[in-house]
Amino acid sequence: MNTQEALLNFCLRLADNNMIAAQRLAEWCSRGPILEEDLALTNISLDLFGQAENFYEYAATLQNNGKTADDLAFLRSEREYFNNLLVEQPNGDFAFSTMKQFLYAAFAKPLYEALQASKDETLKGITSKAVKEIKYHLRHSSEWLVRFGNGTEESLKRSQTALNELWRYTDDMFLMNDNDKALIEAGISIDLNTVKASFMATVNEIFKAAHLSIPETNNIITGGCNAIHSEHLGVMLCEMQYLQRAHPGAQW
């Protein structure tokens, strides 16, 4: 595996994760439980779109074939998207979206922290800016989980239900393929198992405070990094890519 190709693929994975998570969060616009929370969710969405743009721009530079960041976001299909399965799951209720956001941020924070030691200067630059944002996202979602766990019976039930549904997609975030192997050897990326330890520490700490227990399940689903998705992604892309697909070559 050529390192340049592996790096391109890895950047797309990071970009796609942020893009799809941001698109899901943007669905909350005008639908939040209180105005402040409507703003907080779209604010996180905006951060993630910004991170996606940075990774897409770097991917476009690496690809060096005249394609832009927008081409990468809006003109690739579901079998060319490398995001993790977690972020493409439908929003559900506010507890479900919060849990999804929490699990993603608990993964992205240690990943970005580790990538600050990358031998690739651009990746280092993008992730050191992103890590500040992701820390806030993690704090925001953690605080809500603790509120749910210590709020009402209903709020606890809803957040446990969300965890039961979403836990099956968490292993997918740590799945590695040949690209990862090439990047670990080159000192550009890291073994995702090291990130998992940090992820588990965060998760255990917050779940304890939020009275949540990790479900025991054999139903573990993976495939995002190999572009094997759930049925939800294609529908999202239809909506997201509609104008670019319907008006090829138009400038907006």
Add this chain to the structure above:
Amino acid sequence: MSTQEESLKKFQQRIDADEKIEPRDWMPENYRKTLIRQISQHAHSEVIGMQPEGNWVLRAPSLRAKKILLAKIQDEGGHGLYLYSAAETFGVSRAEMIQQLQEGKAKYSSIFNYPTLTWADMGAIGWLVDGAAIVNQTMLAKCSYGPYARAMLRICKEEGFHQRQGYEIMGKMMNGTPAQREMAQDAMNRFWWPSLMMFGPPDTESAHSAESMNWKIKVESNDKLRQRFIDRTVEQAHHIGLTVPDKDLKFNKETMHWEFGPINWDEFWTVVKGNGPCNHQRMNHHIHYHNEGAWVREAASAYERKISAN
């Protein structure tokens, strides 16, 4: 002279001297009522206005367009927050104001009862709707009630950015493919007249104007503000090749104003009274998601109670 009359006289003197009225100052009951009505209506407009723009967030055609639109909608929500706070200075709570909105007792700007059908509508809303709002809000920044005037100053700065981004969308589309130009002109045709209606009925028929002008809640009339908006906007439309959908539009070299055709006030009143294309949809959406979020608000309050008890 009774105490009440004396207070009223002093109040009017302060207004005439261009002093700002602050929350703890004496004020006539009607001044208070008018401002609660107006500020809460303004806050509700910002919040309901998130819906027609939110309709295009998921379909925004580029990363840049998505970020700008999302940031703009957030600004609107933020304006809603400061306006609710400005109204709360009168001792009315946000929950009460929301209840009045949902019961149909409080209104919001009728412009948001029109649907956003194409991406060009994001341009038309930013350029025309926010453009009209700026003209009105620049006037309100000079109003006599301190908290409202100060909220307006901050809001006007952000609206300036919104208007530019809307105009940029229209400009790009007018420079684009035939389909894009068609969408831009179509959005112009649909949003032009409703934007003119945003300034409210003509001065001869405006129910609240005289007293509001006297107390400097409004400092300029509906018709004067409308004319200012038209004079500004017609030139901008021509600059990017858009046609203003008004066959009577002509420039009067003596008055230096654009003269315009009759506004369909029947349409205006139909929409104000709740029978516009999206009145029902906007209110249903607001009520639905407010109710969906009830358990979240209850959980947050229960948690706060537990924390403060410990």
